[in-house]
Amino acid sequence: MTLQTTAQVANHQEPTLERPAATQPSKPVLIRLEHLSKTYAEAGQARAVLDELNREFYTGEFVCLLGKSGSGKSTLLNLISGIDAPSSGDVTIYDGAQAVTITALSEHERTIFRRNHIGIVFQFFNLIPTLTVLENVTLPLELAGKHQQMRRHAVELLERVGLADRINTYPDKLSGGEQQRVAIARALAHDPLLVLADEPTGNLDDETGETVLKLLLELTRDAGKTLFMATHAPDVAEQADRVLHLVHGQLVNDQLSTAQG
Numbered sequence: 001m002t003l004q005t006t007a008q009v010a011n012h013q014e015p016t017l018e019r020p021a022a023t024q025p026s027k028p029v030l031i032r033l034e035h036l037s038k039t040y041a042e043a044g045q046a047r048a049v050l051d052e053l054n055r056e057f058y059t060g061e062f063v064c065l066l067g068k069s070g071s072g073k074s075t076l077l078n079l080i081s082g083i084d085a086p087s088s089g090d091v092t093i094y095d096g097a098q099a100v101t102i103t104a105l106s107e108h109e110r111t112i113f114r115r116n117h118i119g120i121v122f123q124f125f126n127l128i129p130t131l132t133v134l135e136n137v138t139l140p141l142e143l144a145g146k147h148q149q150m151r152r153h154a155v156e157l158l159e160r161v162g163l164a165d166r167i168n169t170y171p172d173k174l175s176g177g178e179q180q181r182v183a184i185a186r187a188l189a190h191d192p193l194l195v196l197a198d199e200p201t202g203n204l205d206d207e208t209g210e211t212v213l214k215l216l217l218e219l220t221r222d223a224g225k226t227l228f229m230a231t232h233a234p235d236v237a238e239q240a241d242r243v244l245h246l247v248h249g250q251l252v253n254d255q256l257s258t259a260q261g
């Protein structure tokens with residue numbers, strides 16, 4: 001690999017190539033958490049749900065986040081997506097050569113950033129009932145101003161999740177597994193940097209959950225996306241590149257850093 005000087009990097013025409021050096025040089029950092037804390041006040045006492053998290057996650061990784069109910073998994077995903085703001089600390093996402101500290105943005109700016117760069121799969125699908133399957137998938141493209149690619153790309157994604165013949169159907173006519181497959185297509189439609197999934201199989205039976213998980217992994221991996229998934233299912237962890245556990249506000253059992261010292 002050829003090393004580039006700072007000036008060469010600054011003048012580079014393709015901003016996706018260079019990012020800050022990570023502890024793992026072959027994988028660029030996509031997300032950096034620094035002193036990230038979320039505290040809630042309860043009965044006059046401060047309760048830290050996330051306590052000074054410091055981590056880096058890399059482009060193309062599948063990160064699996066395990067932890068008991070109430071351990072803070074959704075809280076962490078919501079801080080990474082900018083849906084929620086931390087009590088202190090920062091989340092930085094590297095968009096090509098540009099570092100975007102999303103915790104320094106206003107709520108409106110975070111919404112714009114999320115629309116452009118993040119895809120989210122929720123436990124309860126969250127499809128818009130008044131829009132057809134196709135319209136649900138083209139909506140993020142429309143919001144991100146990507147009109148050109150819209151319909152063709154959305155139809156391609158719906159073909160990949162096996163729903164090409166249902167594009168004009170409304171979500172209430174679909175099974176849970178089918179709705180989640182639409183949600184996966186929607187999460188990838190605008191070509192996000194990062195896909196966040198919060199218990200995407202939590203509301204599905206085992207067999208349907210397995211199909212949905214397989215599709216989510218295939219589609220994110222084929223597109224080289226980073227997938228950050230909170231789950232209760234330990235078997236999902238077997239397929240992940242890194243497994244983290246949230247315990248008492250801390251991220252522990254980081255298998256990647258343990259394995260690599």
Ligand SMILES: Nc1ncnc2c1ncn2[C@@H]1O[C@H](COP(=O)(O)OP(=O)(O)OP(=O)(O)O)[C@@H](O)[C@H]1O
Pocket residue numbers: 040041049067068069070071072073074075076
């Ligand atoms: N608005 C709030 N006010 C006070 N406490 C809150 C608030 N939102 C979340 N919490 C608390 O933060 C903790 C973490 O919640 P979170 O939803 O992140 O857990 P989780 O790991 O996603 O759980 P589950 O597996 O059940 O989805 C919980 O104890 C919850 O009660």
Ligand SMILES: [Mg+2]
Pocket residue numbers: 073074075198
């Ligand atoms: Mg949760």
